[in-house]
Amino acid sequence: MPRAKRGFKARRRRNRVLKAASGFRAGRRTMYRRAAEAVRHAWMHAYSGRKQKKRTMRRLWIVRINAAARQEGLSYSRMMDGCNKANIGLDRKVLAELAIVDPAGFGKVVETARAAL
Known part of the structure; x- marks a missing residue:
């Protein structure tokens, strides 16, 4: 009987x-055992x-908000505290985008936050 x-x-x-290993170099692309190990590690690093x-x-958004808020004469932490007290429901991503795209609108947000302090 033949083997299975x-x-x-x-x-x-x-x-x-x-x-999955198609972009890898040398034997990590062609040899199954090495490719399987490389793919496993790649997926692990991709997950993290x-x-x-x-x-x-988030760190980038905070840096951008801080820089824009300081131009308006307010620190990041004071501004965020004012936003929370004024019930401004904008998250950091939106605030950072607003600071870049619409500085005047961001200035109004800062003024509202300053008034709530």
Whole structure:
């Protein structure tokens, strides 16, 4: 009786891994075992990178809001405290975009926040 060689299912699984490793260099692209390890690590780093992106974007927004608020004569923390007290429901992403695209509108937000302090 001939041995069972897994065939189609195993080939499909291997090809899926090799396709995921298509941009890698040298044996990490062509050899299944090395490709599987490289893909596993790549997916692990991609997962943590998606979490880190949220942190770095928030830091960027805070830096931008702080710079724009200081031009209006208010620090970031005082401005955010004023926004909370004035029930201004804009998040940091929107405030940072407003500071860049519409400085006059951002100035009005700062004035409203300053009045609530």
